Amino acid sequence: MSGNREQPRLELSDVTIRFGGICALNDISLEVLPKQVVGIIGPNGAGKTTTFNVITGAYRPSQGEVRLDGKAVTAKPSHLIARAGISRTFQNIRLFGEMTVWEHLLVAQPHNEFPLRRLLPTRWANPQALRRAQEVLEFLKLEDVKDRAARSLPYGLQRRVEMARAVTARPKLLLLDEPVAGMNHDEADEIRHLMLKLRDSGLSILLIEHDMTFVMHLCDYLYVLDFGVMIAHGRPDEIRTNPTVLDAYLGHAT
């Protein structure tokens, strides 16, 4: 810790990205502190998922930097970014073919151990992988569907499997792209509780979400994007009454 200001877990500074003539993100800066849940909101096409893609290295920004715990990770290969401690879920769920829930958890293990172990049958050679998978399975309440093919599960459970896969590697920062899209109120509430538990266990969370009640109840801080421009940021109660935001976004939504 240097000074009295806490080192941000994630920091984006002046990130700009252009696709041809279009400026998808214009000079975006944001930060996520340790144990914080931060939301990015904004209308469709505002650049929210693009921001995620910049953070996970899929897009190289035209300018600006992405830092995790103060170290630049801008446009690194995605597996190195993942190993550095950033995990994500996707807006359109992306699970692995016919793999079971259990296999999803085995494949997403942390990458800090002797690789030879990974070549041997997991059941004999890698007890800590089994332990970690079991832990995550219980944490996300997926024990009952452990041996089911993940893609055959109902939508809400598939989202939970994706979250489980993302947290297995013990990331420092979790990016969730619309984690409760298409869920009913009870399911969304359950996800909210899980996220608070994850936060309390030391994780920082950055999420994109359209469900305003969900965002307002959960997030410590919000950033509002519109057409690739950051039009406001602040605590949920500040955002709720911000006239620019109401005009650009909530104005049509409520």
Added chain:
Amino acid sequence: MMSTYYAGLLADVGILLLGALSVYIILATGQLSLGNAGFMGIGAYLTSYLTVTTGIPLTLALVIAAAASGATGVVVGFPALRLKGIYLAMATLGFGEMVRSFFLNFDAMGGAGGFHGMRHVSVAYIWTWAAAILLLVALLERSQVWLEMRAVRDDETAAGLVGLNTTTIKVGSFGFAAAVAAIAGGLFAHHHVYIEPGNFSFERSIDFVLAVILGGSTVGAGALVGALLLVMLPEYLRFLAEWRFAIFGALLIAMLLVRRQGILDRSLFGVFRFRRSA
């Protein structure tokens, strides 16, 4: 004592099994190779050269050839990263033909006239290798690395974002597969005691792929079933004389229509597997 006829067939099954496994290993990462006969050719020529001219034991020659071919596989694997689906299939086909025509023009090893002087090996020796590698693949299938290969096949982007190095996985599978194919080649050369470039043509590569598709492309044991069928079925259809390959083709089409995943698949295996405790 086994008759020479059956011994010959059995040896063919063992060699085809190894070739099919080499296709299966690459296929597990979602890549289709139509050039594995090229790796087999490298193994055949290199082991033959080593045993005939330097006189080292075959087992050592096989290990050396597997390493050399594996390194070639890694080299081939890198450009393959940029290609997918049918384009990758065409590129590997090109590689296979390249190897074949190399040996066709390589007069030091007999060129078009072929190469001989190897000492014949027994069926038991061939099957020791085949069984050992089948076992190795079966163990690997239960490892995390195999799950990682399947993850790369299913969704490369998502695989990268759970920390998997998709490049290493894809290139590594090419290397391992090339090593296995080279062993198939070395055994082939020392079973037939004569090799020529035509032995490692496109049709050979297709046989490997066929065995995998027929036997089942989601489990290693599928390659065994496929190799058995591919060698034995034309023999059992011998009473049909010249028609047997037509009938064989029809059976293949029928099977693809009825059971696309091949004879064995993962769920069939699941029935026999013990339920995991915790």
